Amino acid sequence: MxxxxxxxxxxxxxxxxxxxxxxxxxxxxxxxxxxxxxxxxxxxxxxxxxxxxxxxxxxxxxxxxxxxxxxxxxxxxxxxxxxxxxxxxxxxxxxxxxxxxxxxxxxxxxxxxxxxxxxxxxxxxxxxxxxxxxxxxxKGIEVNRNKTKAIMETKPPSNKKELQSLLGKVNFLRRFISNLSGKTKVFSPLLRLKKEQEFRWNEEHQKAFDEIKVYLAHPPVLAPLSKGKKLKLYISASDSTIAGMLAQDDDNGIERVIYYLSRMLVGAETRYTPLEKLCLSLYVACTKLKYYIRTRDVVIFCRSNVIKYMLCKPVLHSRVGKWALALTEYLLTFESLKAIKGQIIADFLAETRSLILVLELPFWVTISSVLDQH
The missing domain is CATH 3.30.70.270 (Reverse transcriptase/Diguanylate cyclase domain)
Structure with a gap:
């Protein structure tokens, strides 16, 4: 299909x-x-x-x-x-x-x-x-208002099944929502409840639900992919979430979002070092967006260009080595995020402000050139 x-x-x-x-x-x-x-x-x-x-x-x-x-x-x-x-x-x-x-x-x-x-x-x-x-x-892709209307009119869930139904509706629009996993992580304990455990919807859950509804009241218009132009991938990582945003300059030089993505860290991933989490964020983003970026030049932006730091180690950890090998099929270039240009980019960083790492490493390198050194 x-x-x-x-x-x-x-x-x-x-x-x-x-x-x-x-x-x-x-x-x-x-x-x-x-x-x-x-x-x-x-x-x-x-x-x-x-x-x-x-x-x-x-x-x-x-x-x-x-x-x-x-x-x-x-x-x-x-x-x-x-x-x-x-x-x-x-x-x-x-x-x-x-x-x-x-x-x-x-x-x-x-x-x-x-x-x-x-x-x-x-x-x-x-x-x-x-x-x-x-x-x-x-001009691009918009959310169908009937989809957002169904979410707006949904009453607060009273059991696990209703919560799953609500999140299913929200996840259908996930590419339009910046750091969706961060917005919905408060619901994770409720999704893990067993049948005999009581379902309690409190103020924290309602606040998160209201924030999603406010966001979907004015969702962004995603830009269509343009041929012949570089793509820009912004990545971030936190203690429990990784996130990314794919963007591209339009004909007027304005950066426009093509795709938002995020996911929760699970199991041992939550115990990764900050550097490993950022590497995982890049690996997950490239894997998810491979049909967009496989044949295109992509500039990777993050406040901390720790990717080269990880890849230049004489001995790579097994999982980091696996990620590095998988990334060699893409035409990636890394650039430190020192200046924020464009309202959409600023909005993404505001949404993920708790996800941004602050170690500055002035590196500019492609993955293939790093691997050639070893």
Missing amino acids: PIAETMIDAAAGNEIMSLLDGYAGYNQIYIVANDVSKTAFRCPGALGVYEWVMMPFGLKNAGVTYQRAMNLIFHDLIGKFAQVYIDDIIVGSKQKEDHRSHLKLFFERMRKHGLKMNPLKCAFGVTAGEFLGFIIHQ
């Missing part, structure tokens, strides 16, 4: 777009003749058995099969001006005058293979629309 987040990023940034939806998509795929008998079923009061000729809904591999068919049919159009996620399709154009020709190519391919769309769920020639749960347009 394609990665939904990268498809959302690829779909954003278009001047005009058309949103399409397959009409009972699964039922448009023929079942192999030898497998038709495997779908036989019988209805009460009917004579004989019935067999599916087209792929029914409910099969375990139905989604993957349909996606594979779409990839085969539109293989030369996907990534150029079209994105296809199962039966959700978007045709976008950077220039308004190109959109009609793009739609013509797409419709000709559909007609050739006998695919049908649901006209009630299609929108043509729009400047913004919903794709995979988010609102996309030329």
Whole structure:
């Protein structure tokens, strides 16, 4: 299956777009003749058995099969001006005058293979629309207000199951929320409660919940990824949390956020040294964002450039050595964060002010050059 987040990023940034939806998509795929008998079923009061000729809904591999068919049919159009996620399709154009020709190519391919769309769920020639749960347009990606409304209207949870449901809604928007793990860490003891233990929602929990709602009242607009420009990755670490932010300069030279990420430290990770926690933060961020950064130049920013300090040790700890080896596939450059430029960057540091380490080491180096020295 394609990665939904990268498809959302690829779909954003278009001047005009058309949103399409397959009409009972699964039922448009023929079942192999030898497998038709495997779908036989019988209805009460009917004579004989019935067999599916087209792929029914409910099969375990139905989604993957349909996606594979779409990839085969539109293989030369996907990534150029079209994105296809199962039966959700978007045709976008950077220039308004190109959109009609793009739609013509797409419709000709559909007609050739006998695919049908649901006209009630299609929108043509729009400047913004919903794709995979988010609102996309030329300026970037926005949170669907229906998603935030569901969180705003949620009552304080009264049991563990309701809390899990609430956090599930919040986690769907995690890439929009700076240091989400830090904001929700107060709920961790409640999630670890056993059945016989009492669930107590106190003022501390309510305060954290209110802070999340205030943040989501005005969530940021995430920027679409631009080709040919360097990416900037800001990382931080604290006693219990690691966090990061991927950003990029727009055409006006203003830094805009592409992705927020964070997670709690678990188990032995909480006992790592501050230097190791920062290395872990970089490793986790690069692993999570590998589809964004793998073929691009990335500048790593942190107040303390301790990464080179760790990598230049004659003998690397086993886990740090593993992280260093994994990072060699990326084009990373480190720069000390001495000056903060841009309101978004300042906001990130304010959100993670307790996460920032303050040891200053004036180093500028790439990982590959460090490893070449050993």
